[in-house]
Amino acid sequence: MTPAARIATAAEILDAVSDGMAAEQALTRWARGARFAGSKDRAAVRDHVFDALRRWRSAACAGGGTDGRRVMLGLLRLDGADPEEIFTGRGHAPPSLTEAERAGGSPPEGRAGWDMPDWIADRLERAHGVEAAARLAKALRERAPVTLRVNTLKSDVPSALGKLEADGISARPNPLCNTALTVTEGARRIAQGAAYRDGLVELQDAASQAVAALVPLTPEARVLDYCAGGGGKTLALAARMGGGPIVAHDADPRRMRDLPDRAARAGARVERVDHPDSLYHAVLTDAPCSGSGAWRRSPEAKWRLTPERLSELNSIQDDILDRAAELTAPAGTLVYATCSILAEENDARIDAFLARHTGWHAVLRRAFDPDVDGDGFFTAHLTRRNATT
Numbered sequence: 001m002t003p004a005a006r007i008a009t010a011a012e013i014l015d016a017v018s019d020g021m022a023a024e025q026a027l028t029r030w031a032r033g034a035r036f037a038g039s040k041d042r043a044a045v046r047d048h049v050f051d052a053l054r055r056w057r058s059a060a061c062a063g064g065g066t067d068g069r070r071v072m073l074g075l076l077r078l079d080g081a082d083p084e085e086i087f088t089g090r091g092h093a094p095p096s097l098t099e100a101e102r103a104g105g106s107p108p109e110g111r112a113g114w115d116m117p118d119w120i121a122d123r124l125e126r127a128h129g130v131e132a133a134a135r136l137a138k139a140l141r142e143r144a145p146v147t148l149r150v151n152t153l154k155s156d157v158p159s160a161l162g163k164l165e166a167d168g169i170s171a172r173p174n175p176l177c178n179t180a181l182t183v184t185e186g187a188r189r190i191a192q193g194a195a196y197r198d199g200l201v202e203l204q205d206a207a208s209q210a211v212a213a214l215v216p217l218t219p220e221a222r223v224l225d226y227c228a229g230g231g232g233k234t235l236a237l238a239a240r241m242g243g244g245p246i247v248a249h250d251a252d253p254r255r256m257r258d259l260p261d262r263a264a265r266a267g268a269r270v271e272r273v274d275h276p277d278s279l280y281h282a283v284l285t286d287a288p289c290s291g292s293g294a295w296r297r298s299p300e301a302k303w304r305l306t307p308e309r310l311s312e313l314n315s316i317q318d319d320i321l322d323r324a325a326e327l328t329a330p331a332g333t334l335v336y337a338t339c340s341i342l343a344e345e346n347d348a349r350i351d352a353f354l355a356r357h358t359g360w361h362a363v364l365r366r367a368f369d370p371d372v373d374g375d376g377f378f379t380a381h382l383t384r385r386n387a388t389t
């Protein structure tokens with residue numbers, strides 16, 4: 001495919017996303033019908049679509065409209081490219097620009113440059129002040145880093161770096177966590193590489209690793225990952241415990257479907273339970289959330305979140321904390337985590353928990369901002385006051 005044909009395809013996919021289809025689904029549907037497209041074409045189209053979704057509002061402003069064609073036009077303008085070289089109408093390129101399109105569009109100013117719905121920008125500004133809010137919003141316009149966790153059950157940082165090099169992948173240590181590596185070259189080769197296949201490294205965001213690294217663990221601790229999902233943090237905890245065991249639970253057990261295979265590959269022991277009913281020294285609740293700290297990776301979620309859905313998530317987060325508190329041993333630690341930058345899902349949930357449970361206090365609260373090293377995350381550690389056993 002020519003560069004222009006890739007742009008034309010991205011514009012069509014963006015129209016499908018505008019109509020409500022998930023970006024991944026729209027890309028898969030296109031790829032199925034596009035046998036002519038090679039792996040580089042697919043990767044390039046995907047990058048265009050995700051770049052446009054991250055900067056939808058500013059690109060629409062620069063392109064003079066919200067349809068896929070004009071969003072791609074705006075994106076080219078924002079990136080300093082000459083749209084006339086792409087919109088030629090030749091071959092599979094998009095049709096030539098009309099006079100109205102040439103004259104339309106304006107540089108994004110103010111909130112348009114934040115690339116976020118106003119209601120979310122308002123909340124960010126209330127919580128963090130205008131400068132910090134703008135910085136957070138703008139960080140989510142960029143591509144996210146690709147990060148790996150070195151599985152200390154099978155390797156260490158220097159040997160993992162060496163094995164990755166042999167797979168054609170370059171990486172560097174990531175400052176957020178001592179197990180984290182940022183991939184600098186060859187990210188698309190990870191899944192086929194021996195280091196990944198043999199369980200020496202896992203794909204995991206560095207802030208997610210840092211959250212798991214903060215969970216207080218002792219060698220004999222009984223540990224419950226209450227919202228285990230695919231098990232990213234379960235496996236990170238198991239590695240810190242010399243293999244485990246870690247008890248994993250999820251309200252939707254299908255989310256843990258791949259966990260036994262992943263654990264076997266990593267050399268970790270994970271016991272899945274449907275109804276946890278004993279007491280644990282550490283209970284991790286990596287709660288369902290807006291995912292706002294990771295909107296670089298799933299940018300359409302930024303445009304689809306509604307105030308109603310956010311309130312619904314807040315109720316689920318409160319219920320999870322209440323239930324997890326019952327499962328925390330008297331001297332144990334309840335760990336709350338989200339991959340969100342919204343105060344409503346972070347400090348406000350902890351404050352609400354402490355108001356409902358006056359015998360508890362927060363011994364740690366930490367926010368990770370989305371940046372070149374990792375996603376936005378929040379974690380808090382809760383313990384009972386004066387607990388002795």
Ligand SMILES: C[S@@+](CC[C@H](N)C(=O)[O-])C[C@H]1O[C@@H](n2cnc3c(N)ncnc32)[C@H](O)[C@@H]1O
Nearest residue numbers: 227228229231232233250251252255286287288
């Ligand atoms: C953020 S994801 C977990 C990601 C996972 N910990 C990881 O690191 O890969 C949140 C998970 O919470 C689960 N969940 C939703 N409601 C729940 C509830 N009431 N109790 C327990 N888990 C719940 C979801 O099914 C989802 O898998």
